[in-house]
Amino acid sequence: IAGITQAPTSQILAAGRRMTLRCTQDMRHNAMYWYRQDLGLGLRLIHYSNTAGTTGKGEVPDGYSVSRANTDDFPLTLASAVPSQTSVYFCASSAGRGEQAFFGQGTRLTVV
Amino acid sequence: GQQVMQIPQYQHVQEGEDFTTYCNSSTTLSNIQWYKQRPGGHPVFLIQLVKSGEVKKQKRLTFQFGEAKKNSSLHITATQTTDVGTYFCAGRTGANNLFFGTGTRLTVIP
Numbered sequence: 001i002a003g004i005t006q007a008p009t010s011q012i013l014a015a016g017r018r019m020t021l022r023c024t025q026d027m028r029h030n031a032m033y034w035y036r037q038d039l040g041l042g043l044r045l046i047h048y049s050n051t052a053g054t055t056g057k058g059e060v061p062d063g064y065s066v067s068r069a070n071t072d073d074f075p076l077t078l079a080s081a082v083p084s085q086t087s088v089y090f091c092a093s094s095a096g097r098g099e100q101a102f103f104g105q106g107t108r109l110t111v112v
Numbered sequence: 113g114q115q116v117m118q119i120p121q122y123q124h125v126q127e128g129e130d131f132t133t134y135c136n137s138s139t140t141l142s143n144i145q146w147y148k149q150r151p152g153g154h155p156v157f158l159i160q161l162v163k164s165g166e167v168k169k170q171k172r173l174t175f176q177f178g179e180a181k182k183n184s185s186l187h188i189t190a191t192q193t194t195d196v197g198t199y200f201c202a203g204r205t206g207a208n209n210l211f212f213g214t215g216t217r218l219t220v221i222p
Contacts, residue, residue, distance in 0.1 A: 033209070040121065042200060042214035043155065058209065090154060098204040100145065103154040 006104035021076040023091030031094045032074040036087040081111045118213030131188040133216035135201035144184045150197045
């Protein structure tokens with residue numbers, strides 16, 4: 001089934017641990033994004049990639065890093081998790097920058 | 113930085129009543145998109161507006177882009193329980209990324 005896949009679906013993580021959230025799309029979209037969703041704050045952009053090999057910082061990039069080695073994959077890494085990073089994380093992709101975005105199912109992350 | 117404000121944050125309506133959510137930007141937008149997120153789900157694209165004053169309809173949903181391209185609205189006529197969810201607008205300026213509004217959570221009381 002074509003679309004965008006995130007893993008894991010949910011995770012409980014000890015503070016200070018390193019964690020990578022995975023995101024894969026099979027639509028050959030150029031642009032990919034990571035958002036976090038917190039109650040009352042909507043969707044905030046963490047990092048983005050307009051094309052394979054390039055990445056950029058969004059609104060809330062601190063504490064997160066990304067890579068885009070190929071078109072399909074866009075992993076998000078928390079180098080040393082903190083409780084304030086407890087959130088629902090959504091990966092998304094679009095054919096081009098700012099075009100209709102397709103979202104993954106989300107990863108619910110709890111940092112304790 | 114760019115801000116996209118959305119009101120109201122919450123709205124409870126009786127089934128059959130109308131519903132409207134408003135989106136306002138501090139800067140002129142090149143386009144605006146609307147998404148719906150069902151409870152426990154992920155955002156799903158509804159529509160994109162590009163032209164000043166543009167109005168688009170999808171069945172009971174009417175989307176409007178302001179003349180100044182700084183505001184937009186989504187109006188649902190005669191709400192149904194299937195309309196429950198959070199509605200987000202997302203605006204873009206120039207070649208920048210989309211900035212999402214804070215969303216309006218709609219509850220429909222049967």
